[in-house]
Amino acid sequence: MSVLTQNSDARTLGLPEKLRLEARLDKARFNPASLVLLAPATVLLLGLFLVPVAYAIYLGFTNLQLIGLHAVNYRFTGWANVNTLIHDATFYQSIWLTVLFVVGSGAVGATLLGLVMAIAMQDCLRLIRQIAGALAIVAWTLPPTTIAIVWKASSTESGIIPTLLGNPNYDLLYDQAMLIVCLANSWSLAGLAMIMFSAALRNVPEEILAAARLEGASRAQTLFKVTLPMLRSTIVTSSLLMTLLTFGNFTLVYLMTAGGPGNQTNILPVYSYLQGFKFFNLGYSALLGNVIVLISAALGGLFVLLGKQRR
């Protein structure tokens, strides 16, 4: 395209007089329309997301209370909350439980469950495959409140799981709270992982599998030496996605156990909520929220880093 036609294009685009001569069409230009288009999202995200987060960082260093004297007349207390935090045994326990919950039931549990399902479904009877797939997907689409209720009902005293284990009077949810909460979380996320792995498995080229068979590889060898290495990037993506989804999963744990019994399932989001709205320490609760922001920033950084490596 010659310079001449470029200029005449500029004219037909209806640019202002001055720009017609100066504008370079080979470089991206600022478009005033973008201001209007970005305005609603910017206002919403600033006003109801970023400003609150910034405000929460400030509140984390105050003695704000939910009720009482410091509900209105609160003040900046500097490192007082941080001091409480580093001497708070429950906080350390909570961090450990969060890691256990997020890694155990999210990054590993849900991903593994989804992976096993997607692989086993490949040579499975159609009917069984469809039923299992539909059940996993329904479990994934259920709202968190329903998941919590359903799991509470099946794992508590006289529920179906203790009954199947042979002792209906055994309160599994009380005795093995963390295990059950983790199972419930994996249960609810495995459907998504399964969908991701099924899609990835369809993209494994048939020729490679045929070549492996031709070389006399057994089923197990094909699986571990060909299929799984080819799924590596999906496994990483799924683990990180499940990590994020599990980390945000306040509702499930809070409704099933409310952090109990005796802090056994007191993961960080639940602990933050309990500090604020049960013990009324809103300031300290906000500080715990800040810790959550730091952790998710670290996770997000990891996400970006791994994404870059893959490209």
Place this chain on the structure above:
Amino acid sequence: MTQDVQPSKSTELPPWSHLTPNKVPRWSFSKVFSNIVISVLALFFAIPMLWLALASVDKNATFQTKIPVLTAEHYIVSLESGNLAALRNSLVISLVASAIGTVAGFFAAYSFSRHHIVWKGPILLGILFLSGVPITILIVPMYEMFTSAGLLTMFPTAVLLGVTALPFQIYLIKNFIDAIPRDLEEAAYIERAKTWRVLWSVILPLTMPGLASAALFGFVNAWGSFLIPLVLISSDDQQAAPVRLFGFVNATSIDYGAIAAYSIIYSLPVVVLYLALSRQFKTGFVLGGAVR
């Protein structure tokens, strides 16, 4: 493989017709194993749901899973005025949240996809990061802000719920707009169409599946949210369905059947919406932005 070699129109048998192909065993160990694994997992997924279905129609429902004495009374109780109102509140909240997020997300996504924006990369990364942050962190500051402004009601909460879905919606819609060839817009611009006109007549129809997925995501996100309505809606008659449901569980005399029936009524719209729509845009909703 053999068919490629065979001349296409010959009727006579190929020279290797006396050879029989290798038999693929109908049942191999791995096939049996796979079927067992999947059956066990299907049971694992079904067992917790079984209680829900049976208890909702059982006259003497408890946390036990047993053969029900059929009754419909739990569903009738679940649709009593207060419970129905909670469902209606949830519907209004979710629709408002979904609409706000989708519209704002559409405009922003178009701009991010097509316009020259300073620091576009870092901004988009920041938005992606926001979509992964646990919403719990917003509770304390939003509670403080809404209390001091006297906004502990339905609609401000709906707007906030819309915003919590917005980062992911922007990403989702942007992926769809990125896939639209630019030629169509350029043709429209050459015909002196304004940005609005291009958005409305060119981009909007082509992004419909993406917008539908984004709207669905926004709706499901708001519909399922428990914590935000719990803290930010103060009056009972504006309360959302999940909080109402939680009230059932914490009541002094627990009505197990009603819990099950209300859970089903509350969950059904989301499950049905997802199952009905997912076929139409399989690629979009499930994987759209989540995997990238």
